[in-house]
Amino acid sequence: MSFAEEVKNEAAHIPVEDAACRTAELAALLCMGGSLLPGSDGCAGLEFSTSNNAVARKALSMWRHSFSIRPEVLVRRGRRLRKKNYYILRIPPAVESTAALRSLTLFPAEEAFQGLELRRDDCRRSFLRGAFMGGGSVNQPQGDYHLELMTGNKEFARLLLKLMHHFHLSAKMTDRKGDYLVYVKEGNGVSSFLQQIGAVQAYLKFESVRVVKDMRNNVNRVVNCETANLQKTVNAAVRQTADIERIRDSGRYHLLSPRLQEAAELRLAHPEATMGEIAALSGITKSGLSHRFKKIATIAKEIEGMEHHEITNTQ
Structure with missing residues (x-):
């Protein structure tokens, strides 16, 4: 029925x-x-x-x-x-x-x-x-x-x-x-x-199913949100690690400022940590740490551009 x-x-x-x-x-x-x-x-x-x-x-x-x-x-x-x-x-x-x-x-x-x-x-x-x-x-x-x-x-x-x-x-x-x-x-x-x-009995049945349904939907939303945040953390860590490795491989790592080197060492030591966790270890704010990684990313991109230019000239 x-x-x-x-x-x-x-x-x-x-x-x-x-x-x-x-x-x-x-x-x-x-x-x-x-x-x-x-x-x-x-x-x-x-x-x-x-x-x-x-x-x-x-x-x-x-x-x-x-x-x-x-x-x-x-x-x-x-x-x-x-x-x-x-x-x-x-x-x-x-x-x-x-x-x-x-x-x-x-x-x-x-x-x-x-x-x-x-x-x-x-x-x-x-x-x-x-x-x-x-x-x-x-x-x-x-x-x-x-x-x-x-x-x-x-x-x-x-x-x-x-x-x-x-x-x-x-x-x-x-x-x-x-x-x-x-x-x-x-x-x-x-x-x-x-x-x-x-229709009292129908109302009670409807509300009972509705409560369970809404709760399940809320749990799914929370899980999806947490999964998305985790993926963002992983992507950021992979990207930052790749930038640091590029600078190291180029032989220009020693040219980084002490602050940038500190950020780089913390990331390499804690590859799965979030930005908040690394910020807590470094004693600075998340925005300050984000600014340092942006500088590292800019330097890595410049190195990539120079390497590409050198390869083009040798061909």
């Missing part, structure tokens, strides 16, 4: 006793996972489909709690490789169905949600919970942080974005091939969303 399915299963078992919250949750759930069925004389029905059994039972339970008209319940076998069952709730077009959809503010479609009671935070949370159950997804916490709600209704997507911003979630909205996507791509935002919709 995917993490998204776990979240939906938990959300589907959260009881909703308040009538306004139940209306908000059912409206978002049916809008996200359903479609209106046009009928004669301006009547309308609705067909809701989901592959999650718990979500289907929650939708049916809330509908029966709110309305007397009974939906048709169908189960269809999926045609794709996984062959999931799809649970379908069908409310045929009728006068009673139309009245129910009007009370949920789902009909007419162009006026959807305009009369919905979303002034209280608990109703807003119920609305977001219903939307996620109907068409939300969230990545496994071990992977990249990503949560999204996809709908073909632009105004519905804008309302979802507004509610998520109300709870200070870093959500954004974009369109994808005619659908509208409201998404969060940041760990704190995903974690907070799970809290807001009441």
Whole structure:
């Protein structure tokens, strides 16, 4: 079972006793996972489909709690490789169905949600919970942080974005091939969303994996940083030793000043030491020692240039 399915299963078992919250949750759930069925004389029905059994039972339970008209319940076998069952709730077009959809503010479609009671935070949370159950997804916490709600209704997507911003979630909205996507791509935002919709167990699992993941990433960053610093130390030591050896081989080592010779002798005596360690041995600052090695490097380069010039002249 995917993490998204776990979240939906938990959300589907959260009881909703308040009538306004139940209306908000059912409206978002049916809008996200359903479609209106046009009928004669301006009547309308609705067909809701989901592959999650718990979500289907929650939708049916809330509908029966709110309305007397009974939906048709169908189960269809999926045609794709996984062959999931799809649970379908069908409310045929009728006068009673139309009245129910009007009370949920789902009909007419162009006026959807305009009369919905979303002034209280608990109703807003119920609305977001219903939307996620109907068409939300969230990545496994071990992977990249990503949560999204996809709908073909632009105004519905804008309302979802507004509610998520109300709870200070870093959500954004974009369109994808005619659908509208409201998404969060940041760990704190995903974690907070799970809290807001009441998925406590999913939130705890997400945070547990996230803590371990962040700790592992921090350890890797520290190791990489230390490895890079070690490589820099080794490269500097090799380069400085090569400069000193070039000066020695040229027979000009005795021409170095006492300070430069002191630095050179310390480097040759401690080839694996860092600049800080050699500076401590010499009793000067790192910047002062670095300045001495720069002078040694300049002299070595001059010698290399002279040797190259001499070789060219003899050819």
